Amino acid sequence: MENTTQWFTSWFDTPYYHILYKDRDNSEAQLFMDTLTNYLNLPEGGEILDLACGKGRHAVYLSSLGYDVTGVDLSENSIEHAKQFENDNLHFEVHDMCKPFKKQFDAVFNLFTSFGYFENEIDNLKTIQAIQADLNETGFGVIDFMNVEYVIANLVPEEVKTVDGIDFHIKRYVEDGYIIKDINFEDGGESHKFQERVRAFTLNDFEVLFDQSGVYLLDIFGDYKLQKFHKTSSERLIMIFK
Missing domain, CATH: 2.60.40 (Immunoglobulin-like)
Incomplete structure (x- = not known):
């Protein structure tokens, strides 16, 4: 087996990654953003950090809803692509998700299983801690992960x-x-x-990371309509925390 440390730094930067996944459902992603922002009752014009934003499909849509959105990703090619969409309330930067950003937000979204890539276990904990550091006093963190059991x-x-x-x-x-x-x-x-x-994190694994970070888990959902989470049948594991 080849050395796959930091595999995502090369694969995500290739055009082939985006070719393979070009059929992802934008309408489903937009419906999820509508449902999620309504549920969180974010302030009008609120500031959102889209952590590991890829080419920015969620960030662009969130910006169109009136939020001030910053999208960050480790992939320089993805950020270069996303920058064409920038405007007064939409910004993109290359950033390592293990480290806190330079400001705080009303919400930090980590979407579409953009977690658990690291070879070094401590980097997963550092990412949770960085999200917590990026939240203002009333802010919400959201991790949208796969339900590994399903x-x-x-x-x-x-x-x-x-x-x-x-x-x-x-x-x-x-x-x-x-x-x-x-x-x-x-x-x-x-x-x-x-x-x-991708690390096969279960809900229990996340709860351990949250405990270690001093993060409080508020809600758990099992799909993009924010329906109840079931261990065996839910496709997603969506966690909202402070």
């Missing part, structure tokens, strides 16, 4: 996904506490190999 039970071991003429050969498995996806494909006569590794 994902593992419904794991598709192998598939071929063809996008833009590229056949992505995908293998999924669980190993050493990680859900792993091997991605192999050819393009332009060259072979490419990437791997995604």
Whole structure:
């Protein structure tokens, strides 16, 4: 097995990552943002930090709702792409989520399983602590993670996904506490190999991290409509905390 430390710094910066996932449902993402911001009752013009924002699809939509949004990501290519959408209440910066940002917000959103990438366990704790540091006195933290029990039970071991003429050969498995996806494909006569590794954090694992960070878990939901969380049947694990 190749050394996959910091795998996300290379994979997320390739155009192939965005090709493979180009069919993500924007309408579902927007409905989630509507539901979430209404539930949190954020102040009009409130400030939101979109942590690990990728190319900014959530941040752009949140900005259109009237919020002052800062999107940050470690991927320089993603931020460079997102900067084309900047305006007076939408800003993008390259930033390491393990470290506190330079200001505080009414909400910090970490969406679409953008957590648990790190090889070093302490970095997961540092990220929770950084989110807490980024919240003002009345602010809410939100982590939208996969429900690992549901994902593992419904794991598709192998598939071929063809996008833009590229056949992505995908293998999924669980190993050493990680859900792993091997991605192999050819393009332009060259072979490419990437791997995604996400820590298989359960709700209990998050509760330990929250306890260690002095964070208070307020609510838990199981899908983007903010319905009740069920360990075996919910697709998502959405946690709201202070």
